[in-house]
Amino acid sequence: MEIALELIDSLLVKFRSEKKWTLQAIEQLSEEDIVSSPTSESNSIANLIAHIRGAVHSRIETILLDIPDTRDREKEFEKGLAMSKEQAKTKAGDAFDILIRYLEHLRSAPELLMTQPFLHRPPLTYSQVNNETTALNLIVSMFREVHFHSGQIIYAAKIRKGQLSWNYD
Template identity: 30%
Template sequence: MDKERQLQEDLVWNAGYRMNESLRMIKICVEQLSEKQVWEKPNESSNSIANLILHLCGNITQYGIASIQNLEDTRLRDAEFTTESGYTKKELMKKLEDTIDEAKRAFYEAPLEELLRKRHVQGFNFSGVGNIIHVTEHLSYHTGQIALWTKILQNKDLGFYGDVNLNVKNETKNI
């Protein structure tokens, strides 16, 4: 395998891994909340967990699917924040899971040329690689917000890494 293809596969695999981790954490949060709590806002200038999930679906679709696959951008960003009901917890999670799966598939299927091509999204000029990085970090950013709001609502540790020893030191040799 040539180095370019190896780098592409490693980038896509790692982005997918990080997206799966965020999805896993969001599921843990949503499972602990009531249908009412997922729509509850901490205050008027903040978003509910449901709104954040709708926002993530819109952002991932715009940057990670439509842009990478050269599809029409049909995102209605403002609706992601103004919607106040209409989805159950199960429907929200299914929508997020399906969106993440579709984005990972778009990343994997994109030829190297498409990952290097510059494109305009939301007024920004990024390559496909830039869009993958954006999708991954944006998902992670809002996962942290969802986790914080869940901790506030539940007043308990979420146990994201309960079965992992996070105090293990880095190994200095190559694996």
């Protein structure tokens, strides 16, 4: 179980770091920056945050909190999706907090890493993993997904603002 705990601890550090940098980037943006898209074919920061939050809802909240999957993925990518800066910070923070809580849950019972949490649940929607996936595969997939979109958020913020300021504490 030592390697399982090392993996979980490593992922906790990574998700906490992603949360910090993503929220710092959002904090430096205006309301207009949140809903603006770099190009007509690009997603806005609002779209990316809605997508991260939707993925966390459908893949993690359903397991951790036994909340039915009510995700509307198409809405996450609507052009002109409205979202205030406060909503953006709240949605992003909530998504990271849920992921961190799930990892802390796994840390308290690392044997759960190899279980199949969706095996007896309705089919997963909009997911690259199927109902036979393990908790380990799910959390690794979530890290890839969140890291990818957090990077897009920070890049879009840099496009809007040029230089961003970072607090390394």
